[in-house]
Amino acid sequence: MTAPADFKTDLLGAIPNLRAFALSLTGAGDRADDLVQETLVKAWHKQASFQPGTNIKAWLFTILRNEFYSQMRKKGREVSDAEGTLTEAMATHPDQMGKLDLADMQRALQMLPDDQREAIILIGASGMSYEEAAKVCGCATGTVKSRVSRARTRLAEILDVEDSNEYGPDSVATQVLARALG
Amino acid sequence: MGWVMPTSKDEKARPLNEMAVRQIGKKLRESFDEVAKQPVPDRFAALLDELEKSEGQKQDKDQ
Numbered sequence: 025m026t027a028p029a030d031f032k033t034d035l036l037g038a039i040p041n042l043r044a045f046a047l048s049l050t051g052a053g054d055r056a057d058d059l060v061q062e063t064l065v066k067a068w069h070k071q072a073s074f075q076p077g078t079n080i081k082a083w084l085f086t087i088l089r090n091e092f093y094s095q096m097r098k099k100g101r102e103v104s105d106a107e108g109t110l111t112e113a114m115a116t117h118p119d120q121m122g123k124l125d126l127a128d129m130q131r132a133l134q135m136l137p138d139d140q141r142e143a144i145i146l147i148g149a150s151g152m153s154y155e156e157a158a159k160v161c162g163c164a165t166g167t168v169k170s171r172v173s174r175a176r177t178r179l180a181e182i183l184d185v186e187d188s189n190e191y192g193p194d195s196v197a198t199q200v201l202a203r204a205l206g
Numbered sequence: 207m208g209w210v211m212p213t214s215k216d217e218k219a220r221p222l223n224e225m226a227v228r229q230i231g232k233k234l235r236e237s238f239d240e241v242a243k244q245p246v247p248d249r250f251a252a253l254l255d256e257l258e259k260s261e262g263q264k265q266d267k268d269q
Contacts, residue, residue: 028261032254039250044241061253068257111265129237149238177222183233185226194238 031071035064035079041150046087048145049092051134059095063088082156086133089142089160136175143168144175 042063046056066087067074074083107151132143146157147168158165179185 028258036251040252042243043244044238048238057247060250064250064253065257099269125214126237126240129233144234147223151235176227178220179223179230180226183230185229
């Protein structure tokens with residue numbers, strides 16, 4: 025068993041990633057930090073079930089994910105019928121893709137089915153391997169792969185980037201790259 | 207709306223061009239990193255201190 029001090033340090037070190045994961049799942053900052061707090065409390069009490077030397081990020085993401093779904097089951101889903109409104113409100117066009125900001129991506133993620141959203145966040149955003157993501161979601165690697173692929177297609181539709189080739193992909197790519205290298 | 211498992215035929219009918227995949231990937235990473243780079247609110251360190259303390263005091267407490 026890890027010394028408590030090391031465990032605490034590991035938890036502290038994982039918080040930035042947990043916050044980003046939580047925000048991607050919830051789409052709301054205050055809810056996200058509450059979710060991180062719940063996760064840390066749960067993780068602390070489950071310390072005995074963590075095997076030192078294994079991936080603590082995946083372990084914590086699993087706890088956070090399960091906590092998120094159990095909260096959703098309790099509260100019921102608020103945004104499920106808001107899809108049309110959100111889509112309309114976004115009205116993102118291909119030539120604006122380069123200006124797409126954090127909030128746009130958060131809103132787009134909220135429009136995905138839960139299983140697709142978590143898959144694309146784990147793989148596309150947090151940089152987990154398919155194997156790690158499969159463990160976090162409790163499903164097969166192939167299932168994660170197909171969810172990621174469907175999520176990408178859906179995000180492209182929502183963000184209207186599908187036909188971006190026709191609208192000057194070079195300028196868009198340059199902007200995106202410039203921001204990425206920031 | 208119902209999503210069915212994409213067959214290879216579906217994939218062909220709706221190809222997602224490489225540029226779109228790359229754009230989405232970059233954007234996803236950027237938005238994740240943007241949050242992950244933010245300073246961590248003090249409440250979390252305080253929470254862990256609290257947990258550490260309470261563990262010392264009541265070690266036999268369940269869950």
